[in-house]
Each structure stands twice: as C-alpha cells, then as structure tokens.
Amino acid sequence: MDYTSLITLCSFAFLAGFVDAIIGGGGLIQTPATLFTLPQYPVPTLLGTTKIPSLSGSLMGAFQYSRRVAVVGRFIGPMLGLAFGASWLGSLVLTRVPNGFMKPLALVILIAVFIYTLTKKDFGQIPQRVVTARQQQIRMALMGIVVGFYDGFFGPGTGSFLVLGFIALVGFDFLRASAHAKLVNASTNLASVLFFVNKGTIIYAVALPMAVANLTGAFLGARLAILKGNQFIRVFFLLVIAATIVRFAWDMVG
Incomplete structure (x- = not known):
C-alpha cells in the first residue's frame, strides 16, 4: 500500500462522511x-x-444530531435492534444469493422518489401529518426490518431510503429524518462490520485511516446540516438521489 493510494482513499472517505451525514449516500463515493x-x-x-x-x-453523525434534534427514544431502540438483525441476515444471504436484480428495482424507486421530491416543494420542510404513537412504533419497526435487510444485502442508497421513510411514513421533516436515519445506519453498519470481522475480510491498515477521515467529514457535514436546516438538506437529498440514479443507470448500461 503506497501513501498516495491511502491519501486518495482518505480524501474520498472524508467526502463520503460529509455527504452521508447530511442526507446519506456516502457509500456511492467511498465504495x-x-x-x-x-x-x-x-x-x-x-x-x-x-x-x-x-x-x-x-x-x-448520530452523535451530532442527537445533541440538537429530539429523538423518538422509546421507538428508535427496537428499530435499531431489528435493523441490526436484518442487516446481519442480509449480509448472510448476500454470500449465498446474487443481488443483481436489486439495482434495476432500486433505480425505478429512486427515479420516482426524485420526481416526487422535486415537484412537491414542501416535502420534508415541516412535519407532514400527525402519526399516532402506535403507528410510529409499527412503521419504524417495519422500516428497520426492510431497510436493514436491504443495507446488508445490497447497500447503496440506504441513508436516502431511511430519510424518505421517516418523512413519508412517520411524518418527520428533513432534519429530524436525517437524525434518526443516522442512528439506524449506525446499527446496520455495525452489523455488517461484525459480520465481515468474523469473516476476516478487512484490511485494517486501510480501514482505520479511512475511518478517521470519514468521521471528520461526518462531524462537519452534520454540523452544517443542523446549521442550515431543512431547505439545505432537501437540496442535498435531490443531488444525492440524482447521483445514485446516474450511477445505477451507468452500471446497468455498462
């Protein structure tokens, strides 16, 4: 491993952490x-x-958001547990089943999300509707299972799907949705890390410097998102979704 390659990877990890902390999608840069x-x-x-x-x-990102944004504590705990287990299961299934069919499906969903968010100007700007506590509990649990499995099995766009779910299903605005998404993403990432550590497929000399760079980017990204608010996050959300669409489409054509 030469230093030039390591510096390059750390630079991309920093950018990934910055973008991911705002709205998700860092994996599209880093991976x-x-x-x-x-x-x-x-x-x-x-x-x-x-x-x-x-x-x-x-x-x-989760730490920065949790200090400044109210978290639904009694429901987020079970959701994190379900997302952790589902992500581990997704990673396990990935070792046995090809996931090539996921990219076209995700592409169609992302195009629909992009069009809807672009045309609906107030989407995620204020809490959209009142959702009962029971509805929040059920919907967050289901999101944890579905998105957790997706993250372990496929991955790209997980943060964006979480933000979308928290806005459309739970009624959060962009800032609160991003805060909760980082908590869930941390849980699914932990499951994947433990899975790959158990498999012995991690290059620590690369992973640890990249982790420092990603963490630094996430610190700055989360602070900026909290400072700028919902409209800023909405713009970033659209940019990340557009980049994801282009990336998936390019891979499918290529």
Whole structure:
C-alpha cells in the first residue's frame, strides 16, 4: 500500500462522511473509490474494509444530531435492534444469493422518489401529518426490518431510503429524518462490520485511516446540516438521489 493510494482513499472517505451525514449516500463515493484504487484485492475484502469508515461516520453523525434534534427514544431502540438483525441476515444471504436484480428495482424507486421530491416543494420542510404513537412504533419497526435487510444485502442508497421513510411514513421533516436515519445506519453498519470481522475480510491498515477521515467529514457535514436546516438538506437529498440514479443507470448500461 503506497501513501498516495491511502491519501486518495482518505480524501474520498472524508467526502463520503460529509455527504452521508447530511442526507446519506456516502457509500456511492467511498465504495467505488476503494474498488478502483485497490483492484488487486477481492471485492468482498474491499466491501468489508469500507464498512469500518462507514460505521465511524454514522456514529459521529448520530452523535451530532442527537445533541440538537429530539429523538423518538422509546421507538428508535427496537428499530435499531431489528435493523441490526436484518442487516446481519442480509449480509448472510448476500454470500449465498446474487443481488443483481436489486439495482434495476432500486433505480425505478429512486427515479420516482426524485420526481416526487422535486415537484412537491414542501416535502420534508415541516412535519407532514400527525402519526399516532402506535403507528410510529409499527412503521419504524417495519422500516428497520426492510431497510436493514436491504443495507446488508445490497447497500447503496440506504441513508436516502431511511430519510424518505421517516418523512413519508412517520411524518418527520428533513432534519429530524436525517437524525434518526443516522442512528439506524449506525446499527446496520455495525452489523455488517461484525459480520465481515468474523469473516476476516478487512484490511485494517486501510480501514482505520479511512475511518478517521470519514468521521471528520461526518462531524462537519452534520454540523452544517443542523446549521442550515431543512431547505439545505432537501437540496442535498435531490443531488444525492440524482447521483445514485446516474450511477445505477451507468452500471446497468455498462
């Protein structure tokens, strides 16, 4: 491992942490950069390696948001547990079943999300509707299972799907949705890290410096999102969704 490659990876990890803390989508930056920079390593090894910086960034983002944004404490705990278990199961299934069919499905969903968010100007700007405590509990539990499994099985766009779910199903605004999404993302990333640690497919000499860079980016990204508020996060959300659509479409054409 030469220093130039490591510096390059840390730079991308910093940018990934910054973007991910605001609205999710950091994996779209960090994972391709790692695959392109270290082509001599097996893909599972590189995917496992990127999970540690992703976890560190998620934890930093979750910590920053939780200090300034009210969290639904009595429901987020069970959701984190369900997301953790579902993510572990998704990673296990990934080792046995190909996930190629996920990309076209995710692409269609993301295009619909982009169009809806772009045309509905007030989406996520204020709490959209009153959701009863029982509805919040059920919907957050289901989100934890579905999105947790998706993160372990496929991954890209998880943060954006979480934000979308918290806004559309639970009634949060963008800032509160981002705060809760980071908590759930930290749980799913932890499950993946433990899975890959158990498999022994992590390059720690790469993962640990990238983790510091990702954490630093997440600190700055979360602070900026909290400072700028919902409209700023909405713009970032649209940019990340657009980038994800382009990335998926490019991969499918290629």
